[in-house]
Amino acid sequence: MKNTIRIERAIKNITQAELADLVKVSRQTINAIESNKYVPSTVLALKVAKVFEKKVEEIFSLEEEDWQ
Amino acid sequence: MKNTIRIERAIKNITQAELADLVKVSRQTINAIESNKYVPSTVLALKVAKVFEKKVEEIFSLEEEDWQ
DNA sequence: ACAAAAAGTAAAATTTACTTTACATTTTAA
DNA sequence: TTAAAATGTAAAGTAAATTTTACTTTTTGT
Numbered sequence: 745m746k747n748t749i750r751i752e753r754a755i756k757n758i759t760q761a762e763l764a765d766l767v768k769v770s771r772q773t774i775n776a777i778e779s780n781k782y783v784p785s786t787v788l789a790l791k792v793a794k795v796f797e798k799k800v801e802e803i804f805s806l807e808e809e810d811w812q
Numbered sequence: 813m814k815n816t817i818r819i820e821r822a823i824k825n826i827t828q829a830e831l832a833d834l835v836k837v838s839r840q841t842i843n844a845i846e847s848n849k850y851v852p853s854t855v856l857a858l859k860v861a862k863v864f865e866k867k868v869e870e871i872f873s874l875e876e877e878d879w880q
Numbered sequence: 881a882c883a884a885a886a887a888g889t890a891a892a893a894t895t896t897a898c899t900t901t902a903c904a905t906t907t908t909a910a
Numbered sequence: 911t912t913a914a915a916a917t918g919t920a921a922a923g924t925a926a927a928t929t930t931t932a933c934t935t936t937t938t939g940t
Contacts, residue, residue, distance in 0.1 A: 745855050759916060768879065770899055775918065782897055785927085787813050789854040790874050800868035806858050811836065827886060838929055843888065850927055853897085886937065897926070907916065 747804045749778050752796040767791040815872045817846050820864040835859040 753763060760778070764771040767788060777784050784792070793800045821831060828846070832839040835856060845852050852860070861868045 745858070761916075771917090772900085772919085773898055776898085779918080781919095783853045783855050785851045785897070786854055786857040786868070786872050787851050787874065787878050788897090789857065790813070790869065790872060791878070793869075794874070800854070801858065801861075804854050804858060806855065806862070810855050810859070829886075839887090840889085840930085841928055844928085847888080849889095853927070856927095882940090884938085884940105886935100888935070889933085891931090893929080895926100895928075897924100899924075900922090902921095903919085905916100905918070908914085910911100910913090 745783055745804055745806055745810055746780065747777065749774070749792060749803065752798070752803060756796065763792070763795065766795050813851055813872055813874055813878055814848065815845065817842070817860060817871065820866070820871060824864065831860070831863065834863050 749763070753760070758766075760774045761771045764774045767774075768791075769788060773784075773788075776782055777788075789800050789804055793803050796803060817831070821828070826834075828842045829839045832842045835842075836859075837856060841852075841856075844850055845856075857868050857872055861871050864871060
């Protein structure tokens with residue numbers, strides 16, 4: 745799965761730390777998700793999408809390998 | 813976070829086992845998510861939404877306590 | 881009423897998300 | 911150019927997702 749968090753942050757001009765505060769996780773968690781180190785929970789994805797006023801699908805999208 | 817998977821399954825008339833096959837998890841995982849035993853990953857939420865041809869937000873929604 | 885299918889549930893094991901701490905590197909602004 | 915801010919990263923620890931196996935209860939169809 746890929747995501748556009750880095751782009752959305754740039755548009756909104758907020759730092760990883762600020763986004764982390766808004767969605768109540770650590771800065772490293774945001775960094776790890778941007779770097780595709782792991783897949784966030786649905787709660788976190790919904791919060792991130794809400795911060796950026798976008799649908800979850802506009803920020804997170806499935807890739808071939810997500811279906812095996 | 814709550815979800816409407818049980819309702820969507822009823823509309824589409826598919827069993828927990830069939831949905832589990834479609835999204836490639838165990839039947840118990842679907843059951844646990846329907847029963848709010850735990851929060852699925854974003855990959856799984858995207859797959860479930862796709863199966864039901866709905867947006868993630870139409871199936872999964874945040875509740876007060878998800879923001880603390 | 882009966883059998884089969886579906887759903888509920890639970891424990892143990894495994895994998896993965898997320899935190900905390902800490903430090904290194906890169907970018908930004910004066 | 912230099913300091914501060916932002917980002918990258920890593921290890922150790924904790925919490926939570928997911929699987930597997932297995933059994934019970936409920937629902938459905940005949």
